[in-house]
Amino acid sequence: MDRSSLPDLVCPAGSLPALKAAVDNGADAVYLGFKNDTNARNFAGLNFDEKSMVEGIRYAHDKGCEILMAINTFPQAGRVDDWRNAVDTAAGFGVDAIILADVGLLDYASKRHPNQRLHLSVQGSATSYEAINFAHREFGVRRAVLPRVLTLAQVEHVIKNTPVEIEVFGFGSLCVMNEGRCWLSSYACGESPNTVGACSPAKYVKWDKQPGQMETRLNGILIDRFADNEPAGYPTLCKGRFEVQGETYYALEEPTSLNVLEILPEIIKIGVKAIKVEGRQRSPAYVTQVTRTLRAALDALTNERERYHVKPNWQAELSKVSEGNQATLGAYNRPWR
Amino acid sequence: MNQGFTIPKFQLPGFVARLGHKLPQWPHAVALTTALNAAVKMKLLPEDSLAAFDGKTFLVQVLDTGGQAAFTYRGGFFRPLWNPVGAPDLAFRANLSAFLQVASRQEDPDTLFFNRELSIEGDTELGLIVKNMLDAIELPQLPKFPLSLPFGQR
Numbered sequence: 001m002d003r004s005s006l007p008d009l010v011c012p013a014g015s016l017p018a019l020k021a022a023v024d025n026g027a028d029a030v031y032l033g034f035k036n037d038t039n040a041r042n043f044a045g046l047n048f049d050e051k052s053m054v055e056g057i058r059y060a061h062d063k064g065c066e067i068l069m070a071i072n073t074f075p076q077a078g079r080v081d082d083w084r085n086a087v088d089t090a091a092g093f094g095v096d097a098i099i100l101a102d103v104g105l106l107d108y109a110s111k112r113h114p115n116q117r118l119h120l121s122v123q124g125s126a127t128s129y130e131a132i133n134f135a136h137r138e139f140g141v142r143r144a145v146l147p148r149v150l151t152l153a154q155v156e157h158v159i160k161n162t163p164v165e166i167e168v169f170g171f172g173s174l175c176v177m178n179e180g181r182c183w184l185s186s187y188a189c190g191e192s193p194n195t196v197g198a199c200s201p202a203k204y205v206k207w208d209k210q211p212g213q214m215e216t217r218l219n220g221i222l223i224d225r226f227a228d229n230e231p232a233g234y235p236t237l238c239k240g241r242f243e244v245q246g247e248t249y250y251a252l253e254e255p256t257s258l259n260v261l262e263i264l265p266e267i268i269k270i271g272v273k274a275i276k277v278e279g280r281q282r283s284p285a286y287v288t289q290v291t292r293t294l295r296a297a298l299d300a301l302t303n304e305r306e307r308y309h310v311k312p313n314w315q316a317e318l319s320k321v322s323e324g325n326q327a328t329l330g331a332y333n334r335p336w337r
Numbered sequence: 338m339n340q341g342f343t344i345p346k347f348q349l350p351g352f353v354a355r356l357g358h359k360l361p362q363w364p365h366a367v368a369l370t371t372a373l374n375a376a377v378k379m380k381l382l383p384e385d386s387l388a389a390f391d392g393k394t395f396l397v398q399v400l401d402t403g404g405q406a407a408f409t410y411r412g413g414f415f416r417p418l419w420n421p422v423g424a425p426d427l428a429f430r431a432n433l434s435a436f437l438q439v440a441s442r443q444e445d446p447d448t449l450f451f452n453r454e455l456s457i458e459g460d461t462e463l464g465l466i467v468k469n470m471l472d473a474i475e476l477p478q479l480p481k482f483p484l485s486l487p488f489g490q491r
C-alpha cells in the first residue's frame with residue numbers, strides 16, 4: 001500500500017502548541033474550534049482566538065496539513081447569528097473544511113458559502129447511509145464522521161452505499177455511545193454538550209480529597225469515589241459508579257478509551273477515508289504522543305515487506321494517556337447490533 | 338519538542354520531604370511568583386485567564402521535597418502569601434518528577450491526574466483555566482541537554 005491510499009490522520013488541537021505538535025508529528029489534518037460555545041469543547045482557557053487561529057492555519061498550511069473547523073454545537077434560541085458568524089469567519093479564514101452538526105446551519109453554510117467544503121459532525125448523529133446521503137443531497141456534505149456506535153461491518157455497509165467520505169474515531173475517551181443525543185449532564189447541572197458546548201462544565205465539578213479516597217461531585221451529585229491508588233476518570237455522569245438494586249458499580253460505562261490499533265488494517269480495507277483522534281481538551285504532550293503513535297502505525301502499513309502487527313511500545317504509549325487506563329475496540333467488534 | 342532528554346518518573350527518598358518541611362517555604366513562593374510575573378510582563382499569559390485569577394489564592398505543593406508555594410494574583414501581579422489562611426482556592430500537589438514532566442510538556446496533566454500522580458483540589462474551573470493557560474504558552478525551543486538523574490527509573 002502506498003502512503004496516498006492511507007486514510008487521513010485527523011488530530012485535535014485546543015491551543016497553538018497542540019496544533020503545532022499535531023502538524024510536526026504527522027497529522028494530515030488538525031481540527032479546532034473557536035473560544036466560545038459554537039464548539040463542543042467549550043472549556044475555560046481552551047481553543048483559538050482570531051490571532052492564534054490565523055497563525056495556526058498558516059503553520060499547518062505551510063507544512064501541507066489541513067485545518068478543519070468544528071462548529072458542532074446547536075444554535076441556541078435567540079442567538080443563531082453567533083453560529084452563523086462563526087461559519088462566516090471560518091470560511092473567511094480559508095479553512096479546508098467546516099465540521100457542522102445542525103441541519104439549519106448546514107443549510108446556511110451551503111447556501112452562503114457554496115464552495116466551502118462541509119463535513120457532518122459526529123454530533124449530527126448520522127449512523128445510516130440514508131441520513132448521510134440526505135446531508136449530501138441537501139447540503140453537499142463531503143464527509144461524515146460516524147458516531148462510535150457501529151460495528152465494523154455496519155461501517156462497511158455505510159461506506160458501500162454512500163458517495164460521502166467516511167471518517168471514524170481511532171483513539172480517545174469514549175462517551176456512552178449516544179453521540180449528539182446525550183443529555184445526562186443537563187440532568188445534573190442544566191448544561192450539556194449540545195447546549196453550552198461542554199459535558200459536565202468545570203464550574204459544577206468538585207474533587208474532594210479525603211483521607212484514603214477522593215470523591216467526585218457534579219453539582220453536588222456524588223459521581224464516584226476513588227481509592228488513592230485507583231485510576232480516575234472524567235467527572236461525567238456516564239462514567240460514575242451508582243447504586244443499582246443494592247450493588248454499586250459502573251452502571252452505564254466504565255472509564256475507557258477507544259483504541260483501534262489492532263483493527264487498523266480492517267478499517268483501511270473497508271475504505272475509511274479518515275481516522276480521528278479525540279481530545280481537544282488535552283495538552284500538547286497528549287497530542288504529540290497519540291499523533292506520532294498513530295502515524296507510525298499507519299506508516300507501518302505501507303511497508304510491503306513486513307506484516308502489520310501492533311508494536312508493544314505503541315500500545316504502551318497509548319494506554320498511558322488513556323482515560324481509566326484501559327482501552328477497548330468500542331462498538332467496532334461487538335457481536336450484537 | 339525536547340527530544341533531547343526525558344524526565345523519568347522518580348520519587349525522592351522520604352527524608353528529603355521531612356527535611357524540606359523544616360526549611361522556610363518563602364523562597365519557593367518568591368521564585369515562582371517572580372517567574373510568573375516575568376511571564377505576565379512578556380505577555381505570555383492571556384488577559385482573560387489573568388482576569389479570572391484576580392484575588393484567588395493558589396498552593397503548589399511538591400510532595401517529595403516537602404516544598405510548597407502559596408501565592409495570589411492581585412492588581413496585575415502574582416504575590417507570595419506569607420501566612421496563607423484557610424484552604425487555597427486551588428491546590429496542585431504532586432511529586433517533583435510529575436511537575437517537571439508537566440512543565441517540560443513531556444506528560445499531559447490529564448494523564449497524570451487519571452493516574453493519580455497529580456492532585457488538583459479546590460475550584461475546578463480555575464484549575465482548568467490554569468492548565469489551559471499553561472498549555473497555550475508558546476515555549477521557546479528548549480536547549481537539548483542530556484539529563485541524568487541519580488534515582489531509580491521506573
Ligand code: SF4
Binds near residue numbers: 176199
Ligand atoms: S455524560 Fe457521558 S455520554 Fe453523555 S455527553 Fe457526557 S461524556 Fe458523553
